[in-house]
Amino acid sequence: YKYQCTSSILVSVLFQYSLGLNWPTFYVWVQQVDGVWPLPQQLDQSADRNSLSPQRFSFTYGRDSAAQTGCSVLDAAFKRYFSIIFPDFTKGSAMLTTLYSCFVVADNLSVSEGQAVLRSVTVWGALRGLESFSQLVYQDDYGSYFINKTEIVDFPRFAFRGLLLDTSRHYLPLHAILKTLDAMAYSKFNVFHWHIVDDPSFPYQSRTFPDLSNKGAFHPFTHVYTQSDVMRVIEHARMRGIRVIPEFDSPGHTQSWGKGQPNLLTPCYKGDVPSGSFGPVDPTVDTTYKFMESLLKEVKFVFPDSYVHLGGDEVSFACWQSNPNVRTFMEKMGFGKDFTKLESFYMERTSIVWQDVFDYHERIPQDTVLEIWKGETYQAELSRMTKAGHRVLLSAPWYINHISYGQDWRNSYAVQPQNFSGTEEQKKLVIGGEVAMWGEYVDATNLNPRLWPRACAAAERLWSDEEKTLNADLAFPRLEKFRCELLRRGIQAEPLFVGHCKHEYDGL
């Protein structure tokens, strides 16, 4: 990342507001459901409350804060959160920029009379604090805003809190992706894993190889992501503290690539003659590597994140085996009949890859992060892969494209990413996890209600203290409240169970 605000600064933000002294005579005490989702590491809340007036509310950088007006990530976040906190008063948000001034402050989120202070060592931490602050504010039946006296000390349990969208099995319009990024920020996810291309379609419009999407997308104009679309996604994500890791899965899952790039895929044979169908990328010819090098050079330029996910999963060896040229190559290389060696030969890069790469390879670079997706054995895999010294990402139990009747968020919530046999050192190699929304049965029509609030369960598991969040029944009312808050913010989050929200989804 190239931050506009460097990541080692101390950020301090003041939230100033007037004290609400003149209570209406028909005043009714509002019971606030206590809750921030995901649960902060430490949260102390008192019943003392302050009223907040949108007119008198401002965000201000602390005087000794290294971040000051001009830090675009926070400047924009102040505007955004003003509108989120005071939805009835969005006009005022424009006004705010003129109110910035400097104040001295000294670490965390502290809300007390007339003032709240947020301290953070990074801009990204400040974003998370703003989110928590926004969840503390509530309204009574008369529309007045309140916040209780609160102390929060917070940090994430895992550094990598990802969500995967699949834009190949179905095309997702740009705004559906942007909306998902919004909701991710509300749940404190920080990595968008963009499974952008796969067998069914190639919607990424490459500068170097425009035919990939011209011929490989569902439609060359209406079902593609232009360079400008990709930029918007990256910038929208960055402003919300979210990294974008693109996945260009190969050598399998590449049927759509073959349409715009001749001679890339392995021609499958039936006996001695080509069958007309194609298999994985052909790893035996130089043109493949030249092509991949050019494409990945472009991808690494377009996507600033230091990681590119290179897939490497579910490679079918049958087609390779059928092809006489591949068999000749295998002999020449001394691979015998072991096609995993051929895949190894192909997959030599520093990157995140799916677990299959580890399964096939005896030696892969130590700094390759492995993502565990095979469901049944994930605890054994965690153990095995961390023992080999690899950092791992857990995704297997969070394939939430799989649905079932009822409250299946509880299954996601019950996942214990560090509960496997291994040393403390091994446990530390679990750098996080990822919710996956694969696209076989999902497009813009049902993406949001399938993601939210179901993904929130994993979000809390990845952020919060495990000991404090063991009980799903205790989490339930807090998650219900958070789901209503998502609705209020325009996220089409489905209900957890019978009930209602003050602001229902209007669907218009």
Added chain:
Amino acid sequence: YKYQCTSSILVSVLFQYSLGLNWPTFYVWVQQVDGVWPLPQQLDQSADRNSLSPQRFSFTYGRDSAAQTGCSVLDAAFKRYFSIIFPDFTKGSAMLTTLYSCFVVADNLSVSEGQAVLRSVTVWGALRGLESFSQLVYQDDYGSYFINKTEIVDFPRFAFRGLLLDTSRHYLPLHAILKTLDAMAYSKFNVFHWHIVDDPSFPYQSRTFPDLSNKGAFHPFTHVYTQSDVMRVIEHARMRGIRVIPEFDSPGHTQSWGKGQPNLLTPCYKGDVPSGSFGPVDPTVDTTYKFMESLLKEVKFVFPDSYVHLGGDEVSFACWQSNPNVRTFMEKMGFGKDFTKLESFYMERTSIVWQDVFDYHERIPQDTVLEIWKGETYQAELSRMTKAGHRVLLSAPWYINHISYGQDWRNSYAVQPQNFSGTEEQKKLVIGGEVAMWGEYVDATNLNPRLWPRACAAAERLWSDEEKTLNADLAFPRLEKFRCELLRRGIQAEPLFVGHCKHEYDGL
């Protein structure tokens, strides 16, 4: 129903359009996926196609048609379908009303050069024919409209093709209901079963008993259906040939009723003292019957349909049993300890009821329609209830609020409503079926993608010839096309599998 156009008339409608003679030179033949959903009884389509010009297209009543301009149901349908058929040309629809004229015609939908003729003995049949016609029109990549020469003879297999929405477990905003009615008409459903009240909330704003919703709705203003809302639903449905059958389920499922109507529910006892909780409606006191009579009098006035669904399902006897007054009443009536007799005593009306009423009652009026909802034994129930001479509705296998991963529409499609042991006479007593979308986990955020296109499977089973629609694989491409058509019409219908539609849901 009080039709504006009587139901015994002969309707004939002409669709006139210019012949497309001047093909563009870059003309490309468009392969039309043949399909109307649900499948008509007879459909003959040729490869001959005509182009349609929105400017030169009009709907016209036939000269000897009993229905003429002024038949509001059809006048409105002409406007609606013009916009559906020509989405890029909606301004023209206003123009149409001036183009009506009279033409002689003689039964069915026949599309040939320059003219299409629709004949029907009822206005409602004409509506179905218009829907089929609209599904025959297609566009090429240049936006030109075409229709192939087609002959259709059509009628529904079952008279009752229902869909249930539950507005008590979650409140559904008015427009969500109206939108559902639109989509129902596209699939040729003709009964909206409005499960309007239940335990969790009482959103129906009664004229006679306003406290029922004032105290029993989730919110007395934002989460209620006013009289005017109910009128709009009924009228919107009527214009689309859909009946509205309200359900006021009692004596169980009435917790929310008790909030606004004191002394209606049975106080439960713990030993000799009231426990503070309440059970089903108290069937032992006169006030209950007076109240129910007044409420149902209002309901039957407000909802013009000849049927009211009175529920009668899942009555818990434990609370009745705990109550000493109820026990005294049972003795007095000579019911002994048989609480089913007490429920029988309560449920004596001509109506649709859930199957439980049959299970408990030795004798219920012959003209009561029974709705079968218990999943596991529905074929045995069909046999047993039709043997007793009752008309039945099948709903058990179509509880599509239950979801599972993958293409679960295939389960709905495989249902065979008349496949049970019984005589031909018994089979005829199956008057139809009903898709149920219960509200435990459903509100406006996820209603549409859960309903559509999954409900379409039952729609075809209820409309089409069983022999011609046995194979779900053959139905798949036609259903995919219909799902894209639903998207184009603004219905948030979820995908069946990997792929794309020309017009994706924009989600905005």
